[in-house]
Amino acid sequence: xKALVALILLVQLPIHKAVPAAPPAxxxxxxxxxxxxxxxxxxxINGHSHHGYKFVLxxxxxxxxxxQGANNEIIFLELDLLETTCHILSPTPLANCTxxxxxxxxxxxxxxxxxxxxxxxxxxxxSKCHSNxxxxxxxxxxxxxxxxxxxxxxxxxxxxxxxxxxxxxSKNAGAYLKLLEIGRAKIQYHPxxxxxxxxxxxATNCSTEEANVEACQLLPxxxxxxxxxxxxxxxxxxxELQVNCQLYGHQVPNETLPSFLEYFTAxxxxxVVQGFINHNLRLxxxxxxxxxxxxxxxxxxxLSAKSVARRAVAEVAQHDKVPRPVGxxxxxxxxxxxxxxxxx
Numbered sequence: 001x002k003a004l005v006a007l008i009l010l011v012q013l014p015i016h017k018a019v020p021a022a023p024p025a026x027x028x029x030x031x032x033x034x035x036x037x038x039x040x041x042x043x044x045i046n047g048h049s050h051h052g053y054k055f056v057l058x059x060x061x062x063x064x065x066x067x068q069g070a071n072n073e074i075i076f077l078e079l080d081l082l083e084t085t086c087h088i089l090s091p092t093p094l095a096n097c098t099x100x101x102x103x104x105x106x107x108x109x110x111x112x113x114x115x116x117x118x119x120x121x122x123x124x125x126x127s128k129c130h131s132n133x134x135x136x137x138x139x140x141x142x143x144x145x146x147x148x149x150x151x152x153x154x155x156x157x158x159x160x161x162x163x164x165x166x167x168x169x170s171k172n173a174g175a176y177l178k179l180l181e182i183g184r185a186k187i188q189y190h191p192x193x194x195x196x197x198x199x200x201x202x203a204t205n206c207s208t209e210e211a212n213v214e215a216c217q218l219l220p221x222x223x224x225x226x227x228x229x230x231x232x233x234x235x236x237x238x239x240e241l242q243v244n245c246q247l248y249g250h251q252v253p254n255e256t257l258p259s260f261l262e263y264f265t266a267x268x269x270x271x272v273v274q275g276f277i278n279h280n281l282r283l284x285x286x287x288x289x290x291x292x293x294x295x296x297x298x299x300x301x302x303l304s305a306k307s308v309a310r311r312a313v314a315e316v317a318q319h320d321k322v323p324r325p326v327g328x329x330x331x332x333x334x335x336x337x338x339x340x341x342x343x344x
Contacts, residue, residue: 029060029337037063037075037122041113042094044124045081045281049088051181052279054097055081055109055131060337071119081109082341083131083278087183087200089226091248099341103143105186107133107278108344129281134344147188147196149277156235157185160195164231164243169213175203176216177227177245184278193236201227201245225250 027034038057046054061078068074083106086097100106109131115124136148150157161182169176183198203225206216219225227247234240 026334027063027065028334029063031334034060034063034077034337037077037115037117038079040122041077041079041111041115041124041127042081044113045109045111045127045129046088046094048127049281051283052088052281053083053100053107053183054086054088054090054094055281056084056094056097056099056341058082058108058341058343059339060335062335068116073117074125075115075117075122077111077113077115079109079111079113080336080343081111081131081281082344083107083109087198087228089180089200089248089251090228091251102134102342102344103139103146105133105139105146105149106342106344107131109281111281131278131281133278138344145188145190147186147194150185150187150195151275151277152182152185153275154185154187156187156195156233157182157197160185160197160231160233160241161199163233163241164197164229165199165201167241168229168243168245169208172245173208175219175225176206176208176210176213177201178204178216178218180226183228192234195233195235197231197233199229199231201229203227203247223250 038060042055042057057079059080061080062076063078064076066074066076083100084094084097085100086092086094090097109129111127111129113124113128114126115122117123133149139146139148152158161179165177165179178201180200180202183200185198186196188194188196202218204213204216204218206213210216225247227245229243229245231241231243
C-alpha cells in the first residue's frame with residue numbers, strides 16, 4: 001500500500017523539462033581576445049615573409065570560433081592589413097614602423113588565418129594572404145600630382161637603382177653592397193620629372209676598393225649584414241641624385257625558417273623583369289607556394305566555422321525571450337571591427 005501511495009505521489013510531481021543553455025554570443029571583432037589573436041596572426045605573417053615590407057593590422061573583418069573541447073578552440077580570422085615603411089629585413093619593431101600613407105600609394109593586404117588556442121596559448125595553423133596597391137584613379141582624386149607606383153622593370157627605375165647603388169659604393173668605405181631586391185618605385189612627371197626608389201641590399205665579402213666586384217659573394221648567414229636604401233633621382237629640370245643607405249648589422253637567422261639569402265638567391269620572388277609594382281603577400285609570404293598550401297583545407301574549415309557560427313546566433317535569438325522596451329535599438333553587429341588607420 002505504501003508503495004502504491006509513493007508511486008501516485010511521484011506521478012503527480014511536476015515534470016521540469018531541461019532547457020539547454022544558450023550558447024555564448026559570437027566574439028566581436030574589437031574584443032580583447034580577437035585583438036590578441038590578430039596580433040599573433042600578424043606577427044606570424046611578418047615572421048614568415050621574406051620579401052617586401054612588414055604589415056600592420058588595419059581592421060579585423062571577421063572572426064569565427066569553433067570550440068574543440070575544454071580550453072581548446074579553433075579561431076578563424078579575416079584581416080585587413082596595411083604596408084609599413086619597414087622592409088621585412090629591418091630589425092625595427094613593428095610598433096615603431098610607420099604605416100605608409102594613402103598618398104604614398106598605399107598597399108593593402110587581405111589575409112585569412114587559422115589559429116588554435118589551447119590553455120590560453122595561441123598558435124597559427126594556416127594562413128592565406130594576398131596584397132595589392134590602391135588604384136591610380138583613387139590616388140589621383142585625392143592628390144593629382146602625387147607620384148604613382150612604377151613597374152620594377154621600368155628602364156628609369158632600373159637605371160636609378162643601378163646609379164644609386166654605384167654612387168653609394170663609390171663614396172663609402174667598407175663592404176661592397178649588392179642589390180637583393182627592389183622594394184618599390186614611384187615616378188613623378190609634373191611639375192618635375194623625379195624617380196623614387198627603395199631597395200634592399202646586403203654586404204659582400206669584398207670591400208668597396210676591390211676591382212673585381214662582379215666576383216663578390218654575399219656573406220654567409222653567420223656574418224650577414226643586410227641593409228636598405230632609398231634614392232631620389234631628379235631628371236628634369238636638372239640632374240640630381242640623392243642616396244641614403246642604412247645597414248642593419250648581423251642578425252641571428254630564424255632556425256625554424258630557411259635563411260633570407262636562400263630565398264633571395266633561389267629566385268623565390270617575382271623578378272623585376274616580370275613587371276610587378278608591389279610585393280604580393282601571396283608570393284612573399286613564406287614562398288610562392290607556402291601561403292597557398294592550406295587553401296583547400298582553409299576554405300572548407302572556414303565554411304564550417306561560418307555555418308556553426310550562424311547556428312549559434314540563431315540559437316541565441318531563439319532562447320532570448322527577454323521583452324525589449326519601446327524604442328530599443330539593438331547593438332551594432334560585432335564585425336567588422338574598427339579601422340585602426342584608414343580604408344583603401
